[in-house]
Amino acid sequence: xxxxxxxxxxxxxxxxxxxxxxxxxxxxxxxxxxxxxxxxxxxxxxxxxxxxxxxxxxxxxxxxxxxxxxxxxxxxxxxxxxxxxxxxxxxxxxxxxxxxxxxxxxxxxxxxxxxxxxxxxxxxxxxxxxxxxxxxxxxxxxxxxxxxxxxxxxxxxxxxxxxxxxxxxxxxxxxxxxxxxxxxxxxxxxxxxxxxxxxxxxxxxxxxxxxxxxxxxxxxxxxxxxxxxxxxxxxxxxxxxxxxxxxxxxxxxxxxxxxxxxxxxxxxxxxxxxxxxxxxxxxxxxxxxxxxxxxxxxxxxxxxxxxxxxxxxxxxxxxxxxxxxxxxxxxxxxxxxxxxxxxxxxxxxxxxxxxxxxxxxxxxxxxxxxxxxxxxxxxxxxxxxxxxxxxxxxxxxxxxxxxxxxxxxxxxxxxxxxxxxxxxxxxxxxxxxxxxxxxxxxxxxxxxxxxxxxxxxxxxxxxxxxxxxxxxxxxxxxxxxxxxxxxxxxxxxxxxxxxxxxxxxxxxxxxxxxxxxxxxxxxxxxxxxxxxxxx
Amino acid sequence: xxxxxxxxxxxxxxxxxxxxxxxxxxxxxxxxxxxxxxxxxxxxxxxxxxxxxxxxxxxxxxxxxxxxxxxxxxxxxxxxxxxxxxxxxxxxxxxxxxxxxxxxxxxxxxxxxxxxxxxxxxxxxxxxxxxxxxxxxxxxxxxxxxxxxxxxxxxxxxxxxxxxxxxxxxxxxxxxxxxxxxxxxxxxxxxxxxxxxxxxxxxxxxxxxxxxxxxxxxxxxxxxxxxxxxxxxxxxxxxxxxxxxxxxxxxxxxxxxxxxxxxxxxxxxxxxxxxxxxxxxxxxxxxxxxxxxxxxxxxxxxxxxxxxxxxxxxxxxxx
Numbered sequence: 001x002x003x004x005x006x007x008x009x010x011x012x013x014x015x016x017x018x019x020x021x022x023x024x025x026x027x028x029x030x031x032x033x034x035x036x037x038x039x040x041x042x043x044x045x046x047x048x049x050x051x052x053x054x055x056x057x058x059x060x061x062x063x064x065x066x067x068x069x070x071x072x073x074x075x076x077x078x079x080x081x082x083x084x085x086x087x088x089x090x091x092x093x094x095x096x097x098x099x100x101x102x103x104x105x106x107x108x109x110x111x112x113x114x115x116x117x118x119x120x121x122x123x124x125x126x127x128x129x130x131x132x133x134x135x136x137x138x139x140x141x142x143x144x145x146x147x148x149x150x151x152x153x154x155x156x157x158x159x160x161x162x163x164x165x166x167x168x169x170x171x172x173x174x175x176x177x178x179x180x181x182x183x184x185x186x187x188x189x190x191x192x193x194x195x196x197x198x199x200x201x202x203x204x205x206x207x208x209x210x211x212x213x214x215x216x217x218x219x220x221x222x223x224x225x226x227x228x229x230x231x232x233x234x235x236x237x238x239x240x241x242x243x244x245x246x247x248x249x250x251x252x253x254x255x256x257x258x259x260x261x262x263x264x265x266x267x268x269x270x271x272x273x274x275x276x277x278x279x280x281x282x283x284x285x286x287x288x289x290x291x292x293x294x295x296x297x298x299x300x301x302x303x304x305x306x307x308x309x310x311x312x313x314x315x316x317x318x319x320x321x322x323x324x325x326x327x328x329x330x331x332x333x334x335x336x337x338x339x340x341x342x343x344x345x346x347x348x349x350x351x352x353x354x355x356x357x358x359x360x361x362x363x364x365x366x367x368x369x370x371x372x373x374x375x376x377x378x379x380x381x382x383x384x385x386x387x388x389x390x391x392x393x394x395x396x397x398x399x400x401x402x403x404x405x406x407x408x409x410x411x412x413x414x415x416x417x418x419x420x421x422x423x424x425x426x427x428x429x430x431x432x433x434x435x436x437x438x439x440x441x442x443x444x445x446x447x448x449x450x451x452x453x454x455x456x457x458x459x460x461x462x463x464x465x466x467x468x469x470x471x472x473x474x475x476x477x478x479x480x481x482x483x484x485x486x487x488x489x490x491x492x493x494x495x496x497x498x499x500x501x502x503x504x505x506x507x508x509x510x511x512x513x514x515x516x517x518x519x520x521x522x523x524x525x526x527x528x529x530x531x532x533x534x535x
Numbered sequence: 536x537x538x539x540x541x542x543x544x545x546x547x548x549x550x551x552x553x554x555x556x557x558x559x560x561x562x563x564x565x566x567x568x569x570x571x572x573x574x575x576x577x578x579x580x581x582x583x584x585x586x587x588x589x590x591x592x593x594x595x596x597x598x599x600x601x602x603x604x605x606x607x608x609x610x611x612x613x614x615x616x617x618x619x620x621x622x623x624x625x626x627x628x629x630x631x632x633x634x635x636x637x638x639x640x641x642x643x644x645x646x647x648x649x650x651x652x653x654x655x656x657x658x659x660x661x662x663x664x665x666x667x668x669x670x671x672x673x674x675x676x677x678x679x680x681x682x683x684x685x686x687x688x689x690x691x692x693x694x695x696x697x698x699x700x701x702x703x704x705x706x707x708x709x710x711x712x713x714x715x716x717x718x719x720x721x722x723x724x725x726x727x728x729x730x731x732x733x734x735x736x737x738x739x740x741x742x743x744x745x746x747x748x749x750x751x752x753x754x755x756x757x758x759x760x761x762x763x764x765x766x767x768x769x770x771x772x773x774x775x776x777x778x779x780x781x782x783x784x785x786x787x788x789x790x791x792x793x794x795x796x797x798x799x800x801x802x803x804x805x806x807x808x809x810x811x812x813x814x815x816x817x818x819x820x821x822x823x824x825x826x827x828x829x830x831x832x833x834x835x836x837x838x839x840x841x842x843x844x845x846x847x848x849x850x851x852x853x854x
Contacts, residue, residue, distance in 0.1 A: 136618070179629065
């Protein structure tokens with residue numbers, strides 16, 4: 001517990017001797033190019049406060065975060081452990097945090113002041129558990145930045161300590177002893193940050209970036225949540241409402257059931273966890289845990305923002321779906337978007353960067369990326385198998401179509417003798433394509449493939465032996481059908497041979513020409529019309 | 536009363552009054568609650584509220600089961616408006632009401648007149664219950680002599696009427712009026728109007744004017760004002776006002792009126808029945824949370840039988 005008797009001024013003297021006011025301008029203006037990150041910073045603090053209270057109270061599901069957009073302000077409320085007098089005093093100090101790396105989500109002591117980059121005032125009211133007081137901090141950002149600007153114009157600077165003290169105010173008020181909470185208000189959100197007031201955009205951002213639960217409509221939410229609770233030690237979720245609307249992690253449709261991969265710090269193979277079997281044996285440290293769902297359909301998933309994998313640390317997102325794609329995929333990176341999933345980082349030495357678009361460069365990150373390649377390899381292999389399986393299915397379908405078509409033509413006597421060998425060739429090619437891909441096919445497709453090959457063999461035998469003359473079934477010979485004399489038949493053979501020479505490589509075109517000639521001859525000379533029915 | 540205890544950090548602190556709970560005010564809330572229950576019993580959980588609940592939102596918290604939306608107005612103290620507004624939202628968050636609540640920042644009179652708050656947030660009309668719990672008097676006029684408060688209440692009526700809304704209006708004010716002869720003029724107006732209608736009311740009017748308690752006059756003035764401002768669209772059903780000693784010994788008076796939307800040709804100037812009803816309507820005084828009825832010892836105007844409305848209201852209020 002923090003010593004409440006200690007005066008806040010003592011902390012001031014210890015922490016601010018060499019800092020000057022201009023640093024505030026740098027920190028507030030340049031740190032958050034994406035304004036929504038400011039909201040995430042406060043949700044992080046709420047999350048830490050709620051988890052601390054959960055640990056203390058033994059209530060694992062306790063706590064809620066409420067965000068309310070109420071122009072010109074945004075409010076972020078949590079019923080976590082709250083801040084005592086000392087902590088609220090420390091709140092003002094840039095870079096001061098009692099959280100150690102890996103302990104909470106935030107730890108740099110900068111994010112708590114991020115509000116002053118988007119609002120005219122930062123107002124924080126907090127009441128700690130067990131204390132019948134509440135503390136209100138008002139940080140007048142607008143006034144402070146104006147002060148800095150004036151000093152700058154005069155070529156002066158000011159110690160950070162003095163600057164902050166002159167633009168902040170903390171008051172103490174009575175509160176019910178049992179209450180514990182923190183309310184942050186970003187008062188008068190500035191014009192260049194008005195996007196924060198867009199409820200839909202903020203909801204989308206929060207759903208993708210903060211540790212909320214999976215949408216209960218996501219069919220695999222329960223199984224994935226159970227995995228994460230079992231295998232990711234610092235995984236947790238918090239209930240979050242934005243203007244009364246529950247925020248959940250988004251999900252995609254057309255997904256196969258989820259699978260997982262555990263990546264370890266040694267160079268062993270990635271391991272899939274089976275229900276009830278635990279984490280396996282003799283591994284070193286877990287680096288990451290990945291769950292993924294494969295697209296049920298061909299190719300990449302459609303939603304450009306949500307498809308792919310996302311890194312998460314303590315269930316907060318780090319970077320976009322491009323980060324795993326860039327850092328883990330050495331080949332076929334497009335295949336990362338055949339999947340939807342998350343990579344939860346388990347190594348506490350992997351630290352998100354300030355902007356949360358990547359991790360800080362260190363050995364742990366290198367190890368994460370190096371070993372994480374196992375994920376991309378596994379997923380590429382799965383995607384490759386799926387593609388092969390899908391191709392096998394496509395070839396079986398095509399063979400069924402080709403063989404079925406030729407079979408039908410044969411049964412109706414629609415195959416001219418001149419194209420018989422082309423038909424046989426087409427059937428053989430389709431059979432060979434299927435044969436080549438049967439090993440990749442699913443059992444069902446394999447069975448269908450074997451059946452279609454058998455049908456193909458039978459059809460070839462039929463074609464080979466079918467020279468039915470005038471018959472309406474099988475292969476017909478136009479010369480016999482029209483009872484051409486020897487000279488006419490000879491002329492006909494010469495013409496067909498020329499056509500074959502010219503269009504032999506284009507079997508369909510050749511067939512079409514031959515059939516047109518047959519139709520023309522039939523119209524002028526009469527004869528059996530049976531074969532025309534299908535032309 | 537909750538007070539700011541101390542301040543540090545560079546700016547001097549000061550006393551901040553956050554709550555004004557008194558048994559008398561609580562009794563008033565309970566009476567209002569009974570009115571809400573009585574008039575909206577079939578719409579529990581579906582009502583819309585506009586009001587001035589202060590940062591502790593005691594009214595709202597006690598009535599919350601009846602409402603699905605609260606539009607709350609908070610002005611705060613000049614230069615520190617944000618503190619009070621922040622505290623109000625804190626109360627809402629603590630009690631899980633923030634999602635049903637819209638904070639309108641600024642002065643209620645200005646907001647009603649402009650149709651929006653200081654930051655351009657529009658008033659989301661209509662409302663079922665409007666609670667104007669003024670910290671000052673109702674006969675407030677600005678420096679140019681304009682009765683902004685009355686004008687703003689008129690705007691409220693017009694907006695509500697345009698939505699075809701019946702509603703319950705609750706008004707609290709103190710007796711710290713900058714009267715400037717306004718009440719006296721109104722009582723004489725009533726006297727003249729009754730005279731035109733053939734009712735002699737000079738004795739009753741005089742008794743009001745001479746009464747040692749300002750409450751005796753205010754209990755006529757406010758219903759009359761509401762009646763006049765709403766006459767174009769509404770018929771008013773006035774309930775007995777309650778006067779009491781509020782926080783820090785402030786003399787407070789509370790009014791409640793049910794406004795029924797009518798076709799314009801039906802509404803209009805107050806009838807003699809209405810005027811007589813306003814004059815005859817007794818009041819409650821509340822001491823230590825207990826109600827007692829009083830007619831201030833003022834003679835009633837007799838214009839025939841007491842209206843059923845009045846009878847019904849009396850029975851309800853006394854039950």
